[in-house]
Amino acid sequence: MKKLAGLFLFVATASAFADTGNELATGWEEYKKSENGLSANHYRIGHFSGYVIGVADASSYWCPPSKGLTQGQLHKIVGKYIDNNPQKLHMPAASVVMLAFKEAFPCPK
Numbered sequence: 001m002k003k004l005a006g007l008f009l010f011v012a013t014a015s016a017f018a019d020t021g022n023e024l025a026t027g028w029e030e031y032k033k034s035e036n037g038l039s040a041n042h043y044r045i046g047h048f049s050g051y052v053i054g055v056a057d058a059s060s061y062w063c064p065p066s067k068g069l070t071q072g073q074l075h076k077i078v079g080k081y082i083d084n085n086p087q088k089l090h091m092p093a094a095s096v097v098m099l100a101f102k103e104a105f106p107c108p109k
Helices: 002-017 021-035 042-058 071-084 093-104
Strands: none
Touching (some): 071 093
Protein backbone atom coordinates (compact mmCIF):
# COMPACT_ATOMS: atom_id res chain seq x y z
CA MET A 1 0.00 0.00 0.00
CA LYS A 2 2.89 2.37 0.76
CA LYS A 3 4.29 1.84 -2.74
CA LEU A 4 0.92 2.65 -4.28
CA ALA A 5 0.59 5.83 -2.21
CA GLY A 6 4.12 6.85 -3.21
CA LEU A 7 3.36 6.25 -6.88
CA PHE A 8 0.19 8.33 -6.63
CA LEU A 9 2.12 11.16 -5.00
CA PHE A 10 4.80 11.02 -7.71
CA VAL A 11 2.24 11.04 -10.53
CA ALA A 12 0.30 13.88 -8.95
CA THR A 13 3.50 15.90 -8.50
CA ALA A 14 4.75 15.24 -12.04
CA SER A 15 1.43 16.08 -13.64
CA ALA A 16 1.20 19.30 -11.69
CA PHE A 17 4.42 20.51 -13.28
CA ALA A 18 3.30 20.31 -16.88
CA ASP A 19 -0.42 20.94 -16.84
CA THR A 20 -0.21 23.46 -19.68
CA GLY A 21 2.16 24.67 -22.32
CA ASN A 22 3.08 27.52 -19.97
CA GLU A 23 4.81 25.07 -17.63
CA LEU A 24 6.58 23.48 -20.59
CA ALA A 25 7.73 26.92 -21.68
CA THR A 26 9.36 27.44 -18.29
CA GLY A 27 11.27 24.17 -18.71
CA TRP A 28 12.23 25.15 -22.27
CA GLU A 29 13.68 28.45 -21.06
CA GLU A 30 15.80 26.58 -18.51
CA TYR A 31 16.86 24.09 -21.21
CA LYS A 32 18.06 26.96 -23.43
CA LYS A 33 20.03 28.48 -20.55
CA SER A 34 21.78 25.18 -19.97
CA GLU A 35 22.53 24.76 -23.69
CA ASN A 36 24.20 28.20 -23.62
CA GLY A 37 26.36 27.32 -20.62
CA LEU A 38 24.36 29.45 -18.19
CA SER A 39 23.17 28.46 -14.74
CA ALA A 40 19.81 26.73 -15.04
CA ASN A 41 17.23 24.88 -12.98
CA HIS A 42 17.97 21.25 -13.84
CA TYR A 43 14.85 20.03 -12.07
CA ARG A 44 12.70 21.98 -14.56
CA ILE A 45 14.90 20.82 -17.45
CA GLY A 46 14.40 17.21 -16.37
CA HIS A 47 10.64 17.61 -16.25
CA PHE A 48 10.59 19.31 -19.65
CA SER A 49 12.79 16.62 -21.17
CA GLY A 50 10.91 13.74 -19.58
CA TYR A 51 7.57 15.15 -20.61
CA VAL A 52 8.63 15.65 -24.23
CA ILE A 53 10.16 12.18 -24.52
CA GLY A 54 7.20 10.58 -22.74
CA VAL A 55 4.68 12.13 -25.12
CA ALA A 56 6.90 11.20 -28.08
CA ASP A 57 6.92 7.57 -26.96
CA ALA A 58 3.19 7.45 -26.29
CA SER A 59 1.84 9.42 -29.24
CA SER A 60 0.80 8.06 -32.60
CA TYR A 61 -0.30 11.40 -34.08
CA TRP A 62 3.01 12.06 -35.82
CA CYS A 63 5.26 10.14 -38.18
CA PRO A 64 8.89 10.45 -37.12
CA PRO A 65 11.69 9.29 -39.40
CA SER A 66 12.55 5.63 -38.97
CA LYS A 67 16.02 6.39 -37.61
CA GLY A 68 18.39 9.15 -36.66
CA LEU A 69 16.05 11.38 -34.62
CA THR A 70 17.65 12.35 -31.31
CA GLN A 71 16.14 13.39 -28.01
CA GLY A 72 17.88 16.75 -28.39
CA GLN A 73 16.08 17.29 -31.69
CA LEU A 74 12.75 16.46 -30.06
CA HIS A 75 13.44 19.02 -27.33
CA LYS A 76 14.29 21.67 -29.92
CA ILE A 77 11.24 20.87 -32.06
CA VAL A 78 8.95 21.38 -29.07
CA GLY A 79 10.91 24.45 -27.98
CA LYS A 80 10.65 26.05 -31.40
CA TYR A 81 6.90 25.37 -31.38
CA ILE A 82 6.62 26.99 -27.95
CA ASP A 83 8.58 30.04 -29.13
CA ASN A 84 6.52 30.39 -32.32
CA ASN A 85 3.07 29.72 -30.82
CA PRO A 86 2.72 31.58 -27.51
CA GLN A 87 -1.02 31.86 -28.12
CA LYS A 88 -1.33 28.09 -27.58
CA LEU A 89 0.50 27.83 -24.26
CA HIS A 90 -2.78 27.78 -22.31
CA MET A 91 -3.50 24.39 -23.87
CA PRO A 92 -2.72 21.10 -22.10
CA ALA A 93 0.99 20.34 -22.21
CA ALA A 94 0.49 17.04 -24.03
CA SER A 95 -1.47 18.83 -26.76
CA VAL A 96 1.31 21.38 -27.23
CA VAL A 97 3.90 18.62 -27.58
CA MET A 98 1.74 16.60 -29.99
CA LEU A 99 1.04 19.67 -32.14
CA ALA A 100 4.76 20.40 -32.31
CA PHE A 101 5.55 16.86 -33.43
CA LYS A 102 2.66 16.77 -35.90
CA GLU A 103 3.83 20.06 -37.44
CA ALA A 104 7.43 18.86 -37.73
CA PHE A 105 6.62 15.33 -38.92
CA PRO A 106 3.13 15.16 -40.41
CA CYS A 107 1.87 11.76 -41.47
CA PRO A 108 1.24 11.23 -45.18
CA LYS A 109 -2.43 11.40 -46.13
